[in-house]
Each structure stands twice: as structure tokens, then as C-alpha cells.
Amino acid sequence: MHEMHILIIGGGSVGQRHARNLAQQGCRVSVVDPRADRRQGFVAEHPLAGAWGTLGEALSGSRFDGVAVCSPTRFHVEQASAALRASLPVLLEKPVSMTQAEASHLNRVLEESGVPVLLGYTWRWWPPLRRVRSLLGKGVVGRVRHVQFHMSAHLADWHPWEPLGDFFMSKAELGGGALLDESHWIDLMTWFFGRPSAVSGSIDRLSSLPIDSDDTVDAIVKYARGLRVTIHLDLYGRPHEKFIRVLGDEGTLLWSAEPNRIRIGSEAGQIWQDELFETERNEMFSEVAREFLGVLQGEPVRTCTVAEGVQVMEIIDALRVSSAEGRVVRLTDGEAGSA
Numbered sequence: 001m002h003e004m005h006i007l008i009i010g011g012g013s014v015g016q017r018h019a020r021n022l023a024q025q026g027c028r029v030s031v032v033d034p035r036a037d038r039r040q041g042f043v044a045e046h047p048l049a050g051a052w053g054t055l056g057e058a059l060s061g062s063r064f065d066g067v068a069v070c071s072p073t074r075f076h077v078e079q080a081s082a083a084l085r086a087s088l089p090v091l092l093e094k095p096v097s098m099t100q101a102e103a104s105h106l107n108r109v110l111e112e113s114g115v116p117v118l119l120g121y122t123w124r125w126w127p128p129l130r131r132v133r134s135l136l137g138k139g140v141v142g143r144v145r146h147v148q149f150h151m152s153a154h155l156a157d158w159h160p161w162e163p164l165g166d167f168f169m170s171k172a173e174l175g176g177g178a179l180l181d182e183s184h185w186i187d188l189m190t191w192f193f194g195r196p197s198a199v200s201g202s203i204d205r206l207s208s209l210p211i212d213s214d215d216t217v218d219a220i221v222k223y224a225r226g227l228r229v230t231i232h233l234d235l236y237g238r239p240h241e242k243f244i245r246v247l248g249d250e251g252t253l254l255w256s257a258e259p260n261r262i263r264i265g266s267e268a269g270q271i272w273q274d275e276l277f278e279t280e281r282n283e284m285f286s287e288v289a290r291e292f293l294g295v296l297q298g299e300p301v302r303t304c305t306v307a308e309g310v311q312v313m314e315i316i317d318a319l320r321v322s323s324a325e326g327r328v329v330r331l332t333d334g335e336a337g338s339a
Contacts, residue, residue: 003026003027003028004022004026004027004028004065004066004293004296005027005028005029005030005049005062005063005064005065006019006022006027006028006029006030006064006065006066006067006068007029007030007031007032007058007062007064007066007067007068007083007088008022008029008030008031008032008042008068008070009031009032009033009055009067009068009069009070009071009075009079010032010033010069010070010071010072010093011031011032011033011035011038011039011041011042012033012038012070012071012168013159014070014093015031015033015042015068015070015071016041016042016045017282017285018068018070018091018285018288018289019031019042019045019046019068020045020046021282021285021286021288021289022068022289022292022293023046023047024286025286025289025290025293027293028049029046029048029049030048030049030050030051030052030058030062030064031046031048031050031051031052032051032052032053032054032055032057032058033051033053034053034054036053039051039052039053049062050062055079055082056082059082059083059086064088065088065089065296066088066089066090066091066292066295066296067079067080067083067088067089067090067091068090068091068092068093068292069083069090069091069092069093070093071093072168072171072174072175072176073095073097073098073168073174073175073176073180073181074098074173074174074175076092076093076095076096076097076106076175077096077097077102077103077105077106080092080106080109080117081105081106081109083115084109084110084113084115084117085109085113087113087115088115089115089116089117089118089292089295089296090115090116090117090118091117091118091120091288091289091292092117092118092119092120092306092309093120094119094120094121094122094183094184094187094309095175095180095181095183095309095312095313095316096119096306096309096310096312096313097313098175098180099313099317100310100313100314100316100317102313103306103309103310103313104310106306107306107307107310110306116295116300116301117301117305117306118288118291118292118295118301118303118304118305119304119305119306119308119309120288120304121183121184121187121188121191121304121308121309121312122184122284122285122288123184123187123188123284124187124188124191124303124304125283125284125285125287125288125291125303126279126283126284127277127279127283128255128260128261128262128277128279129188129244129255131262131275132192132244132246132253132255132262133191133192135253135262135264136192136246136253139248140248140250140251140253140264141246141247141248141249141250141251141252141253141264141266142248142249142250142251143248143249143250144193144227144246144247144248145226145227145228145247145248145249146227146228146229146230146246146247147189147192147193147227147228147229147230147244147245147246147247148229148230148231148232148243148244148245149185149188149189149229149230149231149232149244150231150232150241150242150243150244150245151178151182151184151185151232151233151234151241151242152232152233152234152236152237152240152241152242153234153235153237153240153241153242154235154236154237154238154240155167155169155170155209155211155215155235155236156209157238157240164209164210164211165210169181169211169213169235170209170210170211170212170213171211171212171213172212172213172214176211176213177211177213177214177215177235178203178213178214178215178216178217178233178234178235179203179214179217179233179316179319179320180316182217182233183312183316185231185233186231186312186315186316187304187308187309187312188244189221189229189231190308190311190312190315191308193223193227193229194223195311195331196221196222196223196229196315196331197222197223197224197330197331198221198222198328198329198330198331199219199220199221199222199315199318199319199322199328199329199331200219200220200319200322200327200328200329201217201218201219201220201231201319201322201323202216202217202218202322202323203216203217203319203320203323204216204217204323206234206236207234207235207236209235209236211235215234215235215236216233216234216235216236217231217232217233217234217319218230218231218232218233219231219232219319221315222328239258240257240258241256241257241258242256242257242258243255243256243257250266251264251265251266252264252265252266259276260276260277260278260279261274261275261276261277262274262275262277263275288303291303314331315331318331
């Protein structure tokens with residue numbers, strides 16, 4: 001196999017991470033970023049094959065085996081579509097787009113081109129959450145009745161090396177904010193339980209953070225088979241906290257990020273069976289890179305598709321309508337599946 005040459009679009013934090021992981025797996029990397037300081041930062045860290053200020057310059061000036069789109073969400077569809085039309089497979093950072101309509105458009109471009117896209121909802125590659133999904137599939141807590149997804153993390157702690165105003169998460173026009181960027185948790189919900197039947201919720205900016213994007217999301221999600229899901233996302237909480245609590249007829253399953261463990265309890269008292277994990281965060285990104293390199297060699301996209309990302313965007317758009325109009329929004333076609 002020849003040395004793969006991957007173009008990284010976006011020289012920020014996640015672009016740097018994908019570049020490191022792909023380089024560690026034997027790839028040459030190049031970068032596109034309109035900011036000269038970010039291109040220079042890439043050059044300082046990676047032995048680059050090339051660096052350009054625009055995607056057009058890069059696509060006309062070199063040959064690539066694949067493209068990783070790591071830019072702000074606003075640019076995902078335009079940049080991924082350009083790569084697909086150049087017959088280049090794409091690793092696309094989540095979410096697919098700003099809206100469901102844009103996501104559906106990209107899915108049509110994908111289908112017309114016949115070129116694969118791997119969508120980077122990276123928690124799907126995280127071993128503890130793969131284990132959670134497997135346990136749910138085995139019915140470890142019986143029929144599931146209620147699930148709580150909780151993510152709370154102060155935005156100023158995410159990128160302490162740069163001013164908050166330079167971080168795309170602070171800008172709604174670029175696709176920043178809790179709803180879009182932390183749509184991981186909506187994706188995990190659909191990965192575990194399939195497509196819901198109705199959603200309601202509120203999307204707000206409640207904190208004193210100097211941002212114009214949303215920093216709070218609270219959602220209630222209904223499934224026709226009697227399952228209820230609540231989702232809370234915020235960008236101002238300290239200490240940071242991430243957990244998923246699953247309540248079933250026969251007990252409770254709880255995953256937490258800190259400590260990184262799965263707990264299962266089935267009695268009235270605080271008696272738990274614990275499974276601890278020592279997995280480092282970068283492992284999920286490394287696994288994404290490995291799957292993408294497999295796609296470049298002709299293997300199918302297995303873990304996360306653009307079509308699944310369209311489903312997440314459908315729920316996001318429904319939550320926007322619910323928040324704006326104060327009502328429950330029903331999804332038209334019922335549920336698509338279950339864990």
C-alpha cells in the first residue's frame with residue numbers, strides 16, 4: 001500500500017488531533033486554513049506535504065487520497081461536497097451541517113458521487129459506550145423506561161490557549177453552541193434506541209459567557225414504545241460532568257466519564273457492580289482514523305454514516321421549532337429501530 005496523503009481542512013484543535021493520529025498511522029498530511037498563524041502552527045508540529053489558504057488552491061495543486069473536514073460547522077457541506085466531486089473520500093467532523101436541509105443535500109451529493117463519507121461522532125468509537133450499547137442490547141436492565149443524557153462543561157476550559165472570542169464555539173453563525181457541537185448526545189441516543197416519535201425542549205443562552213451561541217439545551221424525547229429520554233447540555237458547568245443514566249424494569253445502568261466507569265444496580269440499596277475503564281480520550285480519535293484508512297482501501301463505512309447524521313439534524317431542527325414555538329414536535333415517520 002502506498003503512503004496515504006490526507007488533506008486536513010481546518011487547522012484548529014480537532015484538525016491538529018486528526019493530523020497527529022493519521023501521521024502516526026503512516027500518512028502524509030497537508031492542511032488548508034485561511035489563517036496564516038494556524039498554517040504556521042501546523043508546520044511547526046507536523047512534517048507537512050503542503051499548506052494552503054483555500055481549498056481550491058489545495059485541490060488544484062496536489063493529489064490526495066482523502067480529506068478530513070475539520071472546519072467550523074458552517075463550512076462542512078460546501079467543503080465536503082467539493083471533496084466528493086473531486087472523488088476524494090471524506091472524514092467529516094460532526095455535526096454534518098447547520099440544518100437538516102443542508103445535511104440532506106450533502107447526502108444526495110454523496111449518493112450521486114458514489115464516494116464514501118465517514119462521519120465523526122467520535123463517542124461511537126469510545127469503548128465504554130460501545131459496552132453500554134452492547135449491554136442494552138442484551139437487556140441487562142430489562143425493558144428501558146427512562147434515559148438521562150447529561151453534559152456540563154465550562155466553555156472557557158475547552159481551549160485555554162486561545163481567547164474565547166477566537167473559538168468558533170462562541171459564534172452562532174459558524175455553528176458554535178451546545179446544541180450543534182454537543183449533538184454527540186443526540187447521536188448516542190439514536191445509536192442506542194433508534195429514531196424517536198416526538199421531541200420538545202428549550203435552547204437558550206443563560207450564562208454570562210461572552211458568546212452569541214446557545215449555552216443551554218434541555219430536551220424531552222418520546223419514543224412510541226414507552227421510552228422517555230431527557231437531555232441536558234450546558235457550556236458553563238464546573239466541575240465538568242458527563243453521564244448517561246438508564247432506568248429499566250430490572251435495574252439501572254450508569255456510565256460516567258469521571259470516573260470512567262459503568263455501574264449496574266438492581267437492588268433498593270446502593271449496591272453496584274462496577275466496570276472501570278482506563279481508556280484515554282484520544283483512543284476514540286485513533287479508532288476513527290483507522291476506520292477512515294480502511295475506507296480509503298475500499299472497506300465500507302461501518303460506524304457512522306451521513307444518513308445517520310441527517311437523522312440527528314432532523315431532531316435538532318425539531319428542537320429548534322419546539323423551543324421557538326413552545327410545543328411538542330412530532331417526527332413524521334415513527335421510529336427507525338432500536339438497540
